[in-house]
Amino acid sequence: MPNIVHIIGAGISGLSAAVRLASAGYEVHVHEATQQAGGRCRSYFDSATNLTIDNGNHLLLSGNHHALAYARSIGTEARLVGPKRAQFPFVDLSTGQRWHLDLGDSRLPLWVFDEARRVPDTTLLDYLALMPLVWAGPEKLVGKTIPCKGNLYQRLVQPLLLAALNVDPPEGSAGLAGAIVRETLLAGGLACRPLIARDGLSAVLIEPAIELLKKNGARIRFGHELRELATLADRVGELKFGDDAIAIGPNDAVVLSVPPRPAATLLPGLKTPAKFRAIVNAHFRFDPPPGAPPILGVVGGLVEWLFAFPQRLSVTISNGDRLIDMPREELAQAIWRDVCKAGGVQGELPPWQIVRERRATFEATPEQNALRPGPVTAFKNLFLAGDWTATGLPATIEGSVRSGDRAADLVLARRSA
Numbered sequence: 254m255p256n257i258v259h260i261i262g263a264g265i266s267g268l269s270a271a272v273r274l275a276s277a278g279y280e281v282h283v284h285e286a287t288q289q290a291g292g293r294c295r296s297y298f299d300s301a302t303n304l305t306i307d308n309g310n311h312l313l314l315s316g317n318h319h320a321l322a323y324a325r326s327i328g329t330e331a332r333l334v335g336p337k338r339a340q341f342p343f344v345d346l347s348t349g350q351r352w353h354l355d356l357g358d359s360r361l362p363l364w365v366f367d368e369a370r371r372v373p374d375t376t377l378l379d380y381l382a383l384m385p386l387v388w389a390g391p392e393k394l395v396g397k398t399i400p401c402k403g404n405l406y407q408r409l410v411q412p413l414l415l416a417a418l419n420v421d422p423p424e425g426s427a428g429l430a431g432a433i434v435r436e437t438l439l440a441g442g443l444a445c446r447p448l449i450a451r452d453g454l455s456a457v458l459i460e461p462a463i464e465l466l467k468k469n470g471a472r473i474r475f476g477h478e479l480r481e482l483a484t485l486a487d488r489v490g491e492l493k494f495g496d497d498a499i500a501i502g503p504n505d506a507v508v509l510s511v512p513p514r515p516a517a518t519l520l521p522g523l524k525t526p527a528k529f530r531a532i533v534n535a536h537f538r539f540d541p542p543p544g545a546p547p548i549l550g551v552v553g554g555l556v557e558w559l560f561a562f563p564q565r566l567s568v569t570i571s572n573g574d575r576l577i578d579m580p581r582e583e584l585a586q587a588i589w590r591d592v593c594k595a596g597g598v599q600g601e602l603p604p605w606q607i608v609r610e611r612r613a614t615f616e617a618t619p620e621q622n623a624l625r626p627g628p629v630t631a632f633k634n635l636f637l638a639g640d641w642t643a644t645g646l647p648a649t650i651e652g653s654v655r656s657g658d659r660a661a662d663l664v665l666a667r668r669s670a
């Protein structure tokens with residue numbers, strides 16, 4: 254049994270591996286480069302809005318089984334909140350049309366047979382035309398697999414796949430899109446309930462994990478960036494952090510759960526995705542109007558999803574590279590105009606914050622997907638985790654947790670070997 258497992262990177266993947274291993278009785282040491290855990294999934298106090306905000310609005314679905322099991326393991330599943338049924342209100346800003354997509358609460362996608370519940374102006378045949386996605390290979394393009402036009406595409410498939418893949422859907426990997434469709438739409442409303450960390454990402458998904466780890470005796474070190482992995486033949490022998498170094502015993506293990514760029518620097522020769530896409534989030538200090546839905550799908554505008562939190566309206570725009578260089582004030586004004594139309598609110602631009610995560614996710618194209626490595630490395634005590642490793646899913650919390658669980662399971666398997 255390894256004496257100590259070192260987890261490098263305290264994002265969701267590192268934390269899920271750490272929690273699993275600490276619960277299995279391992280001594281866990283977590284090393285995080287920054288002063289805060291959470292990585293791309295974190296909250297912080299923002300002085301512009303005078304609120305604690307998330308770096309980005311994160312949506313989970315009830316079919317994200319690994320993510321929910323992770324939340325359960327840290328005692329916060331009940332703090333992922335959403336409507337009882339998988340209902341999604343939508344608005345088209347170009348026409349003003351509003352509709353409710355009602356996926357129900359079944360294990361089967363029965364809603365596609367009910368005209369009143371499906372996307373307006375669509376037929377059963379439109380849904381059947383999506384089936385080739387379900388068995389498409391990862392090397393195929395979405396644009397070469399399903400029709401990327403028409404009402405169903407514009408009003409449901411495009412928003413869903415854009416949010417999941419973070420690329421314009423036709424250029425995305427059909428295999429990754431198919432995984433999303435299989436695990437959500439095809440799994441019925443039961444798998445599609447939207448869930449939000451209402452109290453904030455850190456409060457629900459990060460801090461409780463850190464607390465649990467500490468309670469289980471784990472050592473968590475912030476500002477502790479791994480600079481070099483020194484190897485001895487077929488294993489990692491030392492971790493170098495700049496000011497200090499830690500010897501890795503023959504029975505110790507290392508889980509490297511950092512983003513692709515640092516991973517490739519630490520492990521020369523490692524193939525990783527090298528192209529990324531931005532996600533833009535805007536947060537407005539504004540009380541949502543009574544009855545505002547927690548999440549509203551928006552098509553035909555700049556805004557894609559509008560979230561209502563206590564004291565705050567918040568917006569997500571995926572595939573946001575085109576907005577990276579736009580002056581911040583101009584962008585905030587443009588987004589606020591869409592928020593007013595979509596959310597039925599009025600008023601001058603309230604206190605706001607724009608968060609542009611440049612490398613929010615790897616590009617979920619066939620080309621970049623082919624560069625994702627599995628968890629096993631050339632070194633027998635080193636395992637990889639992260640949303641960019643070969644999880645079969647795009648870069649999501651669910652993929653991230655799966656990768657952490659998988660790396661932890663490989664460490665656990667060494668015990669019995």
Ligand SMILES: Cc1cc2nc3c(=O)[nH]c(=O)nc-3n(C[C@H](O)[C@H](O)[C@H](O)COP(=O)(O)OP(=O)(O)OC[C@H]3O[C@@H](n4cnc5c(N)ncnc54)[C@H](O)[C@@H]3O)c2cc1C
Nearest residue numbers: 262264265266286292293309311312479613639640649650
């Ligand atoms: C704006 C935005 C919106 C998103 N929306 C959604 C959503 O709605 N639903 C969803 O499921 N997913 C969403 N995602 C994706 C989700 O956030 C990620 O998939 C997930 O957080 C990735 O976790 P990770 O552990 O794989 O990587 P990271 O979060 O990147 O964690 C890696 C950690 O390693 C640390 N690190 C780096 N180098 C070193 C080093 N040398 N030594 C020590 N530590 C190091 C980093 O500081 C970081 O803490 C979104 C992402 C963003 C950015």
